[in-house]
Amino acid sequence: MAQEMKIEIVKKETIKPSSPTPHNLRSFKLSLLDQLSPVAYGPLVLFYPNNVSEVTLTEERSHQLKKSLSEALTRFYPLAGRIKDNLFIECNDEGAVYVEARVNALLSNFLDQPNLEILKLLLPIKVESPEAATGCLLLVQASFFECGGLAIGVCMSHKLADASTLSTFIKVWAATALGLGHTVVPDFSAATRYPPRDFSAQSPAAAMEMKIVKRVTKRFVFDGPKMRALKAKVTSGSVQRPTRVEAVTGLIWNCARKASKLSSGISKLSMVSQSVNIRKRVVPRLPQTSIGNLVGYYTAMAEESGIELNSMELVSRLRKGMVEFNEIHSKRLQGDIVFEAICEYFKEIENIMRRDDINLFICTSLCNFGIYEIDFGWGKPIWVNIPFDILKNFASLIDTKEGDGVDAWISLSEEDMALFERDPELLAFASLNPNVFGPVTRRSSL
Template identity: 50%
Template sequence: MATIEIGIIAKESIKPSSPTPIQLKTFNLSLLDQLAPATYIPLLLFYTTSDHTAAAGRRLQLKKSLSETLTRFHPFAGRIKDNSSIDCNDDGASFTEAQVSCLLSDILKAPDHEVLKQLLPINCEAFLEGRGCVLHVQANYFKCGGIGLGICLSHKIADAATLSTFIRSWANTASGIGQKVCPIFNTVSITPPRDISMTPPALENLKIRDDKSVTKRFVFNGSKIAALKTKAPSMSVKQATKVETVAALIWKCAMKASRTNFGSSSRLSALYQNVNIRNRTVPPLPNDSVGNFIGSFIARAEDAEAELHGLVAELRKGIEEFCKKAKRLPLSEDISVICEPQMEALRMLTSDDMDLYACTSWCRFPLYEAADFGWGKPIWVSSGIPPAKNMVFLMDTKGGDGIESWVRLSQEDMKLFECDQELLAYASLNPSIASY
């Protein structure tokens, strides 16, 4: 099921319910925001409802609550002016309504990356899309009454934690359950903007942007992860986390596929891992701080024979070293802990002698719990749109003990990766959402 028919019902701008005060009309981006790529962060939320009579009410509820939420998140209703500011002009968030030709169950039987992209309001794989409107929403209505919300938020002002905060605030407003979330706009005070000569990392110009790549979904259930974790301990890591364990296995199997295709058992490999720095800096930052509070580290596979426990140890060493550096002094005094891994990754991407993989984990964000708009928690949450080759995305399964992964590799590497017996001993290839 590579294509579906989607008919656009309506398209409008949802403006804040109250105008933005004149003193807040210009929102300055921080240095961390300036360094973020000009892309959008995608999110898909799926809900099973069969009450067609309530459809009109749900549509009104979504729009009204979004308008009220934008009053608190006023930059999200503005326009990206340049790489230094957002014009908070209250032009509004783009809101599209679409009728989908199939049943929601057709999507959930075997989720397809190419199909999911069609349920988003914009093309999140296009870097030039990251300018202009800050927030795009598409409400997809299925024949069965099910709803799929596709949300794209500009990376110039938000990371995954910010997106999670926004969804929680919008859902709380829509359902009337829980406290209203008040975002904290403090990025400029943490990392003041600069007149930087280097534009944000231009991944679109690098070889990682390979159109001949394939994205596939693998699900690790809780019992399989528990079994895998028994193989992860080492002298330096007594007890691995589930993210470390799953990331290490995916890295190992991807590395194995690449080395086989290159005909070199010693080809260098590294994994670039994103880190939420809110609780790792001096001083720590509130969880509801809005902006790009993202750091990173690079783990390396130094040995030709890369074993799971060794890769886990490298991941643990990377995060521990990052945390030590992040706690040395305020970010406003030294941004090198953020910039240096980014620059090193860019250098690695231009090398023909090694593979660099990038891993992003959303396992810490309780999106299933937070995204109840008044008609129940989502049956499935996904952001399975890795924008480039050699990227890995991890998210908790609905029960919380498993991990759903989306992996994007070259066609040649994916042919070997998806058949790797060590991987398939712990992961299921694209199972139905109903099966876990």
Template identity: 40%
Template sequence: MQVRIISRETIKPSSPTPSHLKTLEFSLFDQIAPKAYFPTILFYPTNDGPVKLAQLKKSLSEALSRFYPLSGREKDQFCVDCNDEGASYSEALVDYNMLEFLQPPKIDLLNHLLPRQPWVTCHDRASAVCLAVQANVFNCGGIAIGVCVLHTISDGITVSAFLKSWATIARGGDDVQLFCPDFTTAPTLFPPRDLASLTCSNRFLSAWKKEAICVTRRFVFDANAITTLKANAKGEYVSNPTRYEALAALIWKCLISASMTISGLPSRPSLLEHAVDIRRRMGKPLSGNSMGNVIIVANAVYDPADTNITLPDLATVVRQSIEEVNGDFMRSLQGDGGFLLISGYADMLTETLETEKPESVGFTNWCNFGFKEIDFGWGGPVWVGISGGVNLSYVNRVLFKDMECGKGIEAWVTLEEKEMAVFENDPHLLAFALPNPCVSRP
């Protein structure tokens, strides 16, 4: 497949950012988020893609006026300079038919549709755009919109809100339908701090931002598989596991098994770190309109003294870790409390890494984020991709998202190649998952 870039430009907001909003402080959670681009690719099988590009650019400019930090640049570790320098925008021609590309999805080629290399630490603060877009037109006329957003200023909910707003503007929606983002509340509640005072900050951050040459695979769990999996994950403590708890338990179990096989050692402790949305858990003054990294990492540790690892055991550990992120806990994170807790966690994690050397894996859940509702005027996407191929990337990552058709879940797993070779052939995984099936039209 050939992808030829035919234009590159910078798209600036349609109206300037007001002077009182020119400097946006990071929240503490923005500061500790990975300084890397996380990707989304929306596939629309239209037959007149080139005609729609002008509409995309104009509406992008208007959307940037609402989501003004995406047009800025990081000033330092404490804030974003909302200077309206703009977002990177490129257009490309793809020598391939989109529907053939999706039957099944060519996971190894997805990164060619992205404007930046995803999930790799970005070290150049001065030149790093906060948002990059690549509009890919397939030879059939279909459009794939590749979006890369700098994680230090946004989480998955923020990206979803931006894309929905951009799409609403593109299809001519009125102001009543438009989202009103709030970028200032989270930094007020969880102010930035000098992370240099975290004596073990480098080891703390590297624990869940390890980079290696790795590969990404897509596994699909249809509604029937999810129902069966939830039944199998029931236990004494968790009698009604959620979709997430059941699927996280299965993936985690298979990852532990793969790690044991590769290392040839008895099972060692496994650390699961999963992003938990704190908007609804904390409540006011946060709301669904609160933007940025309004998430905290919950930690689940499994120390298998008994090597007979069961789904109910792991589902229980996952549930308990999420339950700890409650309203009282969130209120304790405000002001200086958040920094003290993060510092204490950094010390604890560093000691654990040095003494027990656990295998760590990061989980992100994008289910119910509404990506399949993003309609630029030609219907919702037929499919939403993430990234793929063999690349330098953060390793040991798992991302869940809804299927565009039906009530199933896609699991995107990124591991080092030798571990992936074991993981993707695990019989427990294959009993439930369809490895990279074709995309069904909604």
């Protein structure tokens, strides 16, 4: 089935803001955190069934998407501009890219067992494209299935946007389609808190780089009942109420550690790096609608000391890392030494990634962002996912539709994945690429 599915690009357009950007807003400064962010696009694909009483014409839905996108760009005007010299965005209203595509299959066929390679074709550009640094900052692809189902793929440059920014924009775009776009006011003050630096004389050595290596990426789903069992398993005196993200990250980390040790025959220091939204952790707090890369990272370590570590202990170390970040590192992201603190952190991560004696695992989460509430006027999405697979030893987590589980794409080396996907501890709580619908009967409109 997956090999026969074809996606045909029907048209490609430039969508400009519905109103021109005022002259005094034509230059938008990047923050220091934006400057040091990797050159890549942040992706998201939302799937909507055709659940209207009468089939809405493709042309009508496409027109509504483009019209509301144009109006949303007026409020998020930097997204219609272009980055210059990694210092600022020239807000010249060049616009965003809108791609319309047709899929020669039913949405239910794809959701039976999602195929990552096809999922990536539902995005308007490759995630690793260098265009993220100098080209279009926002690209959208609307892919219409034969049944009337719709996939909306969004790519937003990581040079301006973190996961929170991406979700905030899509929510405003959808609200605009419903005539409610004015209810959210984006905040553009990040560069005031974290002023940019001129790196024209030399490349910012501290900037994160996306080093693409050979890897295998597979999807694992932790549903609600299994999630509750997993949280009970990793509960301890130090972590009495583990979060879903902590529980899943601890289990994935433990199983990946074991797989790496078995496949290589070498015991390495193992570390995990977890992204953290700093908006509510710095003082004074930043608005949740702040636009930019307002993300910090904390690390947890598992040394090979002869003591066998389990998932419960690793969750304790994850919680300790988060507590230390909140108590120590978040304070360094404010005050007079913010530049030194930020660059020091990026250099530390860069050095860790270059070391052969450390096995670094990176985890990012889009859980608890309310993604499944995004409604453009045709109901809420049936599935949302993050087709990001350009790094090895990487996991991207997102909510399941019910909100009580986790849907994860995990990338490992081929040798490690062969052991990881057969780990009994993992399979006690996770299913390998299950049907999105679960045990329920599929709807004919899919």
